[in-house]
Amino acid sequence: MTNGWTDVANADVVLVMGGNPAENHPVGFRFVMQARLQRKAKLVCVDPRFSRTAAVSDCYVPIRSGTDIAFLGGLIHYALSTGKFQREYVRQHTNASFLIREGFGFEDGHFSGWDEAKDNYHRDTWQYEVDGQGYAKIDPTLEHPRSVFQLMKKHYARYTPEKVSEICGCTVDEFRKAAEMVTIAAAEDKSGTVLYALGWTQHSHAVQLIHAAAMFQLLMGNIGMPGGGVNAQRGHANIQGSTDMGAWNMLPGYLKIPRAHWATLDDYLKANTPGKLRPDSLNYWGNTPKFMVSLLKAYYGERATRANGFGYEWLPKAGEADNHGWGFFFDRMYAGKMDGLISFGMNPVANGPNTAKMIAALSRLKWLIVAENFETETAAFWKAKPLAGQYYPAAADPAAIPTEVFLLPASCFAEKDGAFVNSSRWLQWKEAALDPPGDALRDQEIIARLFLKIRELYEKEGGKGAASLLNMSWNYATPGLPSLREVAREVNGRDLTTGKQLNGFGELKDDGSTSCGNWIYSGSWTEAGNQMARRGQEDPTGLGLYPEWSWSWPANRRILYNRASVDREGKPWDASRAPVRWDGARWVGDTIDFKSDAAPGDFSAFIMLPEGVAKFFTPDLVEGPFPEHYEPAESPVENPLHPRVSFNPLGKVFTSDRDALGTSKDYPYVGITYRLTEHFHYWTKHTAGSSQLQSNFFVEVPDELAREKKIKSGDRVRVTSARGKVEGPALVTKRIRPLTVNGKTVYQVGLPIHWGFAGRVSGPLINNLTPSVYDPNSGTPEYKGFLVNLEKA
Amino acid sequence: MQTVAKLIDTTLCIGCKACELACQEWNDQEFTLGVFQGTYQTMPDLAHNFWNLIKFNERETAGGMSWLMTKYQCMHCADPGCLRACPAPGAIVQLRNGIVDFNHDHCIGCGYCITGCPFDVPRLSPATKKVYKCSLCSDRTAVGLSPACIKTCPTNCLTFGARDELLRKAESRAEQLRADGHAQAGVYNPQGVGGTNVLYVLKDATEPEAHGLPKDPTIPLSVALWKGPLKWLGTLTLVGGILGTFFHYVRFGPRTYEGQEK
Known part of the structure; x- marks a missing residue:
């Protein structure tokens, strides 16, 4: 979430789409109800079915599954064509004024640069027009035909209410009613939030869908505002934590995975450290070398030196175009190209698409380790035929499956301490309520003992990629059972010269004098102690941000992009609920998403982006700079647009x-x-x-x-x-x-x-x-x- | 002692059923399996070991689709039909705070309370042959805790407190709803049973049946007469019977059977 659950209570209108919080986030939903009781907020629910969220909504619109971009495109068109958007916010805080190169366009379902033979895009027309210094050219009047604003207007002109109705299946009136309700947030003193979940992320155009939501929220001037934002409701207690820690095809802190064509640290840093695209951009990702070097120091300790690229070369690397995502590695497993799988807190037979393929893929492994509380379908996959043969006629008999399966009893969440990172990005420390039962072990013990044993084997026998394991630093008091407190301190990072815990990522260095396991978590366990265990209930801003309750990444900031809640000069869009304020020397309120002692005009508002402003138009997503409605892979109709x-x-x-x-x-x-x-x-x-x-x-x-x-x-x-x-x-x-x-x-x-x-x-x-x-x-x-x-x- | 009450604001209920589980856990009811009957409801109805049920009612009106989720349990009536019907002294008591509680040591399992309840709440256990229902967690409220269902409710749809205060809160919420365009919004506090200590805010108070709540609940006539205006008749019949037997004995002496003396 850009904002957080408690902040939802600040909204004037709540758009629930691609999610069903009343059912799947009932505790978080109390803040929707609070917004309703205290601010008379309206709840708009757009969903294929009349859910329990729809049951308590003010406006329900049914749509066909997979047509959300059409609906959001319709909202964008509605806002632009009726003037119901926050023009000044758009002009100051977004790339609406940026000029795009000649030749960019969209025709018949394809953006410019489509290469039929390669089945891919050349993205050279999807770029900003730059001046001699490499800075993007802008037109603050937003009138230039090649400005992002005009291109966006043109792109979404096709998404009329009638077209939305034709694609989504709702009536024109239903669409209009919802559009009127959600665009009240265009007023400077009104905020609207968007709550979504897997109903958006589980589509073949999911990232573009969320891009579309961000565009709409930018038009409304809702990003950075209390009661605003684009808010992903996470479905597991710690799925936010697993994403932050890089469990999915990323290094911790959203650093890119090393790839074979970035052979050295310098190559990696050169390719992954952005330069600024505007003179007033702070470009915080310019600090990538500090994050990466400190991470390598956490991995390899004293063995990581400047001379060996801080051990970068020991890291395993993916091929240039390799994809190690879920579907890809299961496809390789099914093709017999994998030997083993360790499945921790994950049940791929149940979770993965096309179960019969999942079962067949696991049947081609040599070994499978499942660490779980129960015997899950994955641990029992080899019994699929006797247990559920009617559904898996092609499944092999247990006796014919060669996979050796190890089911390791693991502790459940209540049997271990550590932090859960919730949807609001709060790292909430918890204590173990009881010991694991029977032979069950804590997860960290299972991982540590596996690691130590495997390293021992490599020491004895050698093997491919051994350096990564042999050089790994493992300085825990009990190597076979690291305490999660030690791990958390390591993740926070320390100054290697003084040995002191770091106060935050602002102290990270790229010379090897700091170590940090995840830069965005730096500040969570300082010399002052475990910040995640804090339970203070003070609310100095009165906005329900509770800065002393646990610890929120990054830098205990409760509302991301909060700098955008004030204009270029520092004047709040809505003085009645400004989360941050410039007092002439520093920023007060929520932890500012900006340089804390820089005057408002020193930089533009979105410091994490090379542009310095939020993006309607982005060349970073593979299927186009603007979201476009495409049908699901299996659809009852041809795409009515193209x-x-x-x-x-x-x-x-x-x-x-x-x-x-x-x-x-x-x-x-x-x-x-x-x-x-x-x-x-x-x-x-x-x-x-x-x-x-x-x-x-x-x-x-x-x-x-x-x-x-x-x-x-x-x-x-x-x-x-x-x-x-x-x-x-x-x-x-x-x-x-x-x-x-x-x-x-x-x-x-x-x-x-x-x-x-x-x-x-x-x-x-x-x-x-x-x-x-x-x-x-x-x-x-x-x-x-x-x-x-x-x-x- | 102040009368306590539970307020159910149906406009804030999301049918999450947390109250169902909390009720079972606090009251040590063993979990069973739900019975599927074509809705999201856990059980078709309340049971001797299931005292708190969210009823799901789906309907289509001119105003569009509605899916009403309504918590159902003992209403803790001011004038409890169950108590009126109960022939076993001390089996059903009305506490000074208004809670209607069952004391199973005294329950004789006759089931009269089931007949007496206008809300169809008490249930006979086939195993113990005693009757059970929600006690408004009298064991929790006695020590200053709120009932388990209220403690667990995530949306603040449920609140517990002094009845007067909650009634005011309910009325003001209904007023807010009317101002928001729900002209028929109101409070469900049926007078046929003297008012209830479980109060509901309904978007349309003219149609409580849509929520599965009876429109004008009253104590069944037979029970009302038995323990009410005609109670003297019952007493007279009983006392008359005893006196009749006594005088019969005095007048005619013990009954003898033919052949007894042979």
Whole structure:
């Protein structure tokens, strides 16, 4: 989240889209209710189905799964064409005034630079026009035809309310009502927040979708404002932490993964340290060498010296174009190109798309280690045939599977200390409530003992990539069971000359005199102690920011980009709720997202970007500088905007012999997957309470479709896709309305995800149905919006 | 002692069911499995070991789709039908703070309270042959804690406190809703049972049935008569019977059977 849960209470309008906080974030939802009671905030819910969030909303708009960009594009068009946007904010704080090179354009589904032969873009026309010093040219009047503002206006001119209705399936009136409600935030003294979750991230155009949301929020002047922002509601207690720590194809602190063509530290730093694009840009990522060198010092300690590039060369490196994302490595596993997998706190058989492929892929491993609280579907994958053979006709008999499976009992969250990083970016320290039961070990003990044993083997036998392990610094008091306090102190970083804990990333050096395990967490455990364990409830700004409660990355800042809540000269857009204020010598209030002693006019507001301002237009995303509506890989209709380029030109579709895409002829309905409030993912089906609250898998069937098919609530139905099937009782409902899309009636079938073949209650895994289709920027699977058929079983 | 109450603002309920679990956990009810009957509801109805149920009611009106989620449990009536119907002294008590509580040591399992309840709340356990329902966590409230359901509610849809104060709060929330365009918003506090210590804020108070709440609940006539205006008749019949037997004995002596003396 750019802002945080408590800040949602400051909103005047809450747009919930691609998320369902009433069901999946019920505790956070209290702040939506607070906004409603205290600020009379309006709640707008845009969702394929009338969810529990919709039930308490002021305005509900149904849309077809996978058409969110069309809806947001419609909002952008609505704001620009009616003048309901915050012009001064847009002019001062965004790249709306930047000029783009000649030749940039969009035609028939493709941006300029499309190379049909290479199936990819040349991005040279997607760049700023620069002056002699390499700075982008701007037109502050926003009138230049090649200004980002004019190009954006032109790009979204196609997204009229009628077009939105044609694509999304809502009525024009429904769209207009929602647009009127959310654009009240265009006023300087009004804020609107956007809450989203996996309903946005699980599409083949997911990153562009969030880009579109950011654009809309910039038009409203909502970024950096209390009650504003683009807010991802994280679905696991610590998924924000795992992202921050680089568990996903990143190094800690969002540093890029080293690649083979960056052979030395200098190569790496040269390629990954941006230069500024405007004279008044602070360009904070210009400090990348400090972050990276300090990280290497945390990895390799005294062995990391300037002479050896601080050990950079020991780091494993990906190939230039390698993708180690989820779908990619499972595809390689299925192709028999992987030997083993360690699965920690992850249940790929249940989580991954196209379950039958997941099971087949694991069957081709030599070994599999699962560290878990329960025997999950992944640990039990080799029993898929006896346990759920009806769904996996091609699964091998247990005896025929060569994979050696180790199930390591691991402690659960209540049995270990450490910090959870929540959606608000708060690192909240917790103590262990009890010891792990039986033979279960704490995760860090499992990892440490594996590491020490493997290193011992490398010491004895040598092997490829040994240097990375042999040089690793491992200075914990008990090497086989590092205390998480020691790890947290190491992550915060210290001054290697004085031995003192660092106060923050401002103290990092690129000469090897500081070490830091994650620069954005620097400041979380200082000489003053564990900041994450703080529980102060003071609220000096009165905005519910609670600066003494735990610790928020970065630098205990509660609202990211808060510098943009005041104008260029430092005057707040809304004086009644300014989170920061310049008192003539320094900034007070929330930790300023700026140089703390620099006057407002010294730099432009967005210090993390080379432009110094927020971006409507970006060359960084692979499928285009502006978000464009593309249909899901499986869609009931051709793209009404450009039927010849219906699907994201760079969307990744796997094509192994277990992957298949269906057409609307065989699979006429749209499948939508989602979670229910009663369960947490595939985990709580192992616990008694949640298993009681929703014991049974069910399929939500639109009333009209049910009548057509003569299905009554409780009748057993079968849902099939080109990958597999699920079966269960029907829940016939009017909450999933049939939609008219491009003149055609489209039904959506609701498929809650929580069941499987391991646990107290069982049911089919919904991912039997989902396709191996991925967003090209994030590598997230397209779990939402695929084609199914439905019949009485 | 002040009368306490629970306020349920249905406009803030998100049907998360946390109250269902909290109720079961605090009251040591064993978890079972839910029964699927075509809705999101955990159980079709309350049960002897399930005292707090969120009812899900889906309907389509001219104003659009609505999906009402309403917490259902004992209403702790000011004039409790269960208490009126109960023939076992001390089995049902009304505490001075207004809580209607069951004392299972005295319960004889006759089930009259079930007949007497206009909200269809008490349930007979087939195993213990005693009747159970929500106690408004009388064991928690006695020591100054709020009931388990209220403690766990994430959206502040549930509040606990002095009845007068909550009634005022409910009225002012209803007023706010009316000002926001929900002309029929109001407070559910049915007078047929003398008012309840569980109060609801409803967006449309003219139609409580849409939430699964009875419109004008009253104590069934038979129970009301039995323990109310006609209580003297019952007493007279009982006392008359005893006196009749006594005088019969005095007048005719012990009954003899033919052949007894043979």
